[in-house]
Amino acid sequence: MAAGERTRSEQAALRVLIVEPPEEEAARQPGGVLDVASALRRLGREIQLEVHREPAVALRAMAGGHADLAVLDQALGDRFWSLLDAAGSAAAPALVVVRASDEAFALEAYRAGAADCVRVGSEFGDLLPIAALEQLRRVRHIRSKGAAARLGKRVDDLKRYNEHIIQNMNSALVVIDPGARVAYANPRAERVLGAEPGELEDEDVRRWFPGLPPEEILPLRTLEDGHRFRGAEMVLTRLDGALIPIGLSCSPLVDSEGVREGAVAIFQDLTEIKQLQRQVLQTEKMASIGQLAAGVAHEINNPMGFIHANLCQLSEYLDDLQKVWDRVDGLRTAARRERIDGDEVRRAAADLEAMIGEVDAAFLLNDFGTAIRESLEGSGRIREIVRDLRAFSHQDTTQRAPTDVNRALDSTAHIVWTMMRHSVVLTKHYEELPPVSCFPVQLQQVFMNLLVNAYQAIEARAEQEELRGEIQLHTEVQGEEVVVRVSDNGTGIDPQVLGRIFDPFFTTKQVGVGTGLGLSTSFNLVQQQGGSLHVDSEPGRGTTFEVRLPLGEEGDP
């Protein structure tokens, strides 16, 4: 902004600020009333004149710093000196109109900072413009010198600016010479590679990709044939031997005649981005599991409810049976005496009899067994739910394994089933399938996602109309592929939306219900296994998702 202003004032007219004394005062002085303004007007249009008669206003104008030259009259009297001071502070040269015939005033004025003095007289009208011109020329000269210096500084600034960008850019930048050696590496490149400042200089870039044939090292191909790459992913070996994923762009470096002088490689460390991607996958998995958790919790809560109540009752039963046992003890004691007291025995037996009746021992014994049986059945149900859940949490997610797709689908459906059994009929048509080499956990995550979506579509439609929810699971072999279909009779998907359902963050669900990542994640997970995910839907009728997985060869790892 400041630079812009300065440039403007360099081109603008020069401004001369004239302060005239009151006419009656001038008239009393030698030279009388002068017309300074018309004398200077002869200097041409480039000179802008500003005539002040009020010394106070003139002082303010001077302080504003707009004047390039001030013309002050000795006839201003007391005010003259303060105006001369003001011109000095504003860095405007002051041209003084001298009335006195001796040199004393002029000398005094020069001492106080006046740039030049012009004495009134017959040639005043010619001398004043010449003196003014001389002063203005100086002003202009000083300014243009300043401009040149500033221009030089700007070129320097620009250079520094460019360097600054390269030095501080968030990407690593490496200039490679035709011999595949580093001609320049910015600090970021040094950091990514784990090098000391300057350590990369002259380093052979092939060392960063050990074991890779030259044709797969992209910067070498750029050197070779000028090929450009953008956003390619490679694995780079740091100087300390650590491997990091990078995103790499390469372009040839050409001189002004178009001759290739090397290559410029720009790359980013993708470690964090890859971590984020993994987190997103994990978030999505957690979101699906969160939806399930409520259903599973309900399902566990019922058996927990009756097991807990039964245990409380069994504890009461035990107290009652203890009372019976105490009477049995009493009877045994009476019966064991050396000399049996028939009355005592009969009393003890009657006591026992009464207690058996009081606590309803026959019922207790019978119901004790029933309560235990029912509780065992409940705990068995919980055990099964936990076993199904464990399939999700404890499998190795990184290993391909020969997988029974029917079982993966069925155990997933079993978990999801717990939350929808009240409103959905589940039908299964499983064909016998050969084992498929895939990542079983990811596959289950996909199935879970499709099933939860199907359930939600049914719930949504059931809110609007009477509906018997149905989900059909279907598996079969088609040629070299295993096909899994999950069909529902829910709301269906609007054709306008159908093309976007696999896009990340696209969701039609309410805030907080969907992450918008379920189907896009599923799509990616299926693709990772070399398979594909398809959808067929009719609004108001329902939706079918189809997962196709390649069978692969026998013994495929």
Place this chain on the structure above:
Amino acid sequence: MTAELPVVLLVDDERHILSALRRSLRREGYQILTANSAEGALETLAEQKVDLVVSDQKMPGANGIALFAELERSGARVPRVLLTGWPEEIPAGELRKAGVTALLPKPWDDAQLKSTLRSCLAGSA
């Protein structure tokens, strides 16, 4: 004598819950009836006098709140206790509209179950 025992209707689709509730209330001196759905409960209520209804919330078909709301619509005065593991999920407004007398957590505490039922019956008497 039996005719004078308060009649309590227990409603849950889980028969082991009914069985455990019955066990808990064994010594309370109630005549206990059971139904495994809201629809079944309404049939029983139409057929005979019931002094208290205890119903599970989550059931196939109509849930507990829907059952109680239906009772409210038909002008029934019978006190009603809702048994649910997720009481916070049911808006207070719905509880009021369905005329719910008391909420009981699931799993329930035996002592709390007994005292809640007693006070509900005392309040209606």
